[in-house]
Amino acid sequence: MKIKNICCLGAGYVGGPTMSVIALKCPEIKVTVVDLNESRIAAWNNGDLDKLPVYEPGLAEVVEEARGRNLFFSTEVDSAIEAADMIFIAVNTPTKNYGEGKGMAADLKFVELCARQIARIAKNDKIIVEKSTLPVRTAETLQTILDHTGNGVKFEVLSNPEFLAEGTAINDLLHADRVLIGGKQTESGQKAIQALVDVYAHWLSPKQILTTNVWSSELSKLTANAFLAQRISSINALSALCEATEADVDEVATAIGTDSRIGPKFLKASVGFGGSCFQKDILNLVYLCRYFNLPEVANYWEQIIILNDYQKYRFAKKIISSLFNTVSGKKITFLGWAFKKDTNDTRESAAIYVAEHLIEDGAEIHVYDPKVSEEKIKADMSYLWELKGFTEQKIESKLKQIFVYNSAEDALHQAHAVAVLTEWDEFKTYNWNSIFINMYKPAFIFDGRNILDAEELTAIGFQVKGIGKGYIPQLKREPVF
Ligand code: NAD
Numbered sequence: 344m345k346i347k348n349i350c351c352l353g354a355g356y357v358g359g360p361t362m363s364v365i366a367l368k369c370p371e372i373k374v375t376v377v378d379l380n381e382s383r384i385a386a387w388n389n390g391d392l393d394k395l396p397v398y399e400p401g402l403a404e405v406v407e408e409a410r411g412r413n414l415f416f417s418t419e420v421d422s423a424i425e426a427a428d429m430i431f432i433a434v435n436t437p438t439k440n441y442g443e444g445k446g447m448a449a450d451l452k453f454v455e456l457c458a459r460q461i462a463r464i465a466k467n468d469k470i471i472v473e474k475s476t477l478p479v480r481t482a483e484t485l486q487t488i489l490d491h492t493g494n495g496v497k498f499e500v501l502s503n504p505e506f507l508a509e510g511t512a513i514n515d516l517l518h519a520d521r522v523l524i525g526g527k528q529t530e531s532g533q534k535a536i537q538a539l540v541d542v543y544a545h546w547l548s549p550k551q552i553l554t555t556n557v558w559s560s561e562l563s564k565l566t567a568n569a570f571l572a573q574r575i576s577s578i579n580a581l582s583a584l585c586e587a588t589e590a591d592v593d594e595v596a597t598a599i600g601t602d603s604r605i606g607p608k609f610l611k612a613s614v615g616f617g618g619s620c621f622q623k624d625i626l627n628l629v630y631l632c633r634y635f636n637l638p639e640v641a642n643y644w645e646q647i648i649i650l651n652d653y654q655k656y657r658f659a660k661k662i663i664s665s666l667f668n669t670v671s672g673k674k675i676t677f678l679g680w681a682f683k684k685d686t687n688d689t690r691e692s693a694a695i696y697v698a699e700h701l702i703e704d705g706a707e708i709h710v711y712d713p714k715v716s717e718e719k720i721k722a723d724m725s726y727l728w729e730l731k732g733f734t735e736q737k738i739e740s741k742l743k744q745i746f747v748y749n750s751a752e753d754a755l756h757q758a759h760a761v762a763v764l765t766e767w768d769e770f771k772t773y774n775w776n777s778i779f780i781n782m783y784k785p786a787f788i789f790d791g792r793n794i795l796d797a798e799e800l801t802a803i804g805f806q807v808k809g810i811g812k813g814y815i816p817q818l819k820r821e822p823v824f
């Protein structure tokens with residue numbers, strides 16, 4: 344079966360870039376990305392490519408080439424579903440914040456709504472592709488919903504999880520380590536798998552395309568994220584030990600990462616991992632393990648999250664203790680708010696939680712991020728406080744402790760301390776001499792990403808505290824928590 348018309352439900356960080364690349368590489372396939380969010384679709388259609396809703400290096404060029412040719416963004420969900428031979432579901436699957444499984448399980452209501460809508464609209468056979476990250480055996484639920492329409496349409500459900508990382512999405516899509524396609528072992532299942540293999544084969548070699556059964560594919564996505572996050576929590580755990588023992592975590596990471604069995608990637612100690620995926624997917628994995636009565640397995644994976652929370656808290660605490668045990672009324676400048684460089688995404692960013700601790704201690708947080716707006720930063724904090732049950736009045740008053748700038752220079756002027764929360768390259772190029780002159784003394788830098796040259800900054804006069812760098816005397820007196 345040759346696919347001629349693809350529809351994708353969800354024009355977010357996954358649906359947008361993924362479909363743009365498919366459209367770029369498969370000019371004979373019409374690709375329509377639909378979303379319920381009108382402003383998001385309007386932004387995807389914006390003539391000014393700087394205003395696309397997702398910032399990703401290389402994305403604007405891909406959209407420019409394919410948009411209007413065979414790539415379309417629309418809010419006309421029903422007609423796009425009707426016309427498609429293959430429908431990708433790339434909607435959000437956040438952690439449930441209500442009811443059964445609150446705080447742990449994935450909220451599948453958006454996925455279920457998609458299935459019901461497809462079932463209602465479809466008039467001919469279709470291949471449904473799970474692109475969202477889903478708990479293992481969700482395909483069974485989708486199939487059940489789809490098969491109960493009574494209009495005789497046949498649906499084949501495939502699992503095709505997405506492995507792109509934000510900030511490198513276009514490169515990850517064009518040069519994927521692998522794509523994974525799970526489908527049924529039946530004849531029609533195998534045909535559906537082949538149809539999707541043929542799409543990716545436009546630009547990937549056969550050995551990059553792995554095919555498995557549906558459940559292996561669904562579970563592999565959660566597991567891949569858990570393994571990646573586990574490496575970060577492992578090195579972050581060691582960063583605390585490095586600070587206590589005067590070892591250097593970057594040296595340790597290099598020493599262990601050169602063992603070819605371990606490998607060098609994902610061993611960068613940090614203020615803690617963020618992003619929309621790691622925490623959500625591990626919580627979901629833990630929930631599944633508990634559901635299947637495997638408490639030891641659940642506890643093992645849960646420790647990754649516990650350690651990550653500890654790392655964010657430890658960073659905030661280090662700032663407070665270094666600034667003579669209080670940051671009340673002090674200006675702390677955050678360089679970066681996004682959860683990593685080269686993205687405007689702030690979901691679960693460590694900056695949010697570090698800011699919360701410092702604001703609790705009375706700090707004024709002054710933020711500069713090259714891609715994140717004031718509106719977004721304040722919305723992130725408001726959301727966190729809403730979840731904590733704070734009143735509107737209390738949230739309003741706490742928001743007064745946050746100041747957002749369009750220039751790093753303004754954000755840094757007369758600060759007591761600088762905290763690097765995101766590893767944006769431009770932070771390395773600043774004139775730190777003149778920043779030092781304009782700061783209160785002693786001038787502190789807390790480098791949550793170990794990107795700045797500590798020796799050079801120390802020579803200027805800064806008190807520099809990195810992650811996992813053994814020259815932090817205060818920590819030796821800190822209780823272990
Ligand atoms: P997102 O929130 O950026 O985008 C999801 C979009 O789906 C939203 O714009 C929302 O309006 C839309 N939507 C919701 N219900 C809809 C419906 N019924 N019809 C049409 N549109 C609908 O989310 P995302 O980051 O793109 O993630 C999507 C999925 O991909 C999640 O399951 C996530 O875990 C997974 N994933 C994300 C990444 C990543 O880096 N962000 C990587 C791999 C996998």
Ligand code: UDX
Pocket residue numbers: 505506507508509510568571575608609610611612613614615616617618619620621682683684
């Ligand atoms: C992740 C997975 O990498 C990707 O395969 C999956 O599809 C979605 O989830 P993403 O969250 O976009 O991608 O970015 P990633 O590069 O994995 O970084 C996640 C977080 O970990 C960021 O906050 C990053 O700064 C942090 N990180 C990453 C570290 O602290 N140290 C590292 O060595 C690597």
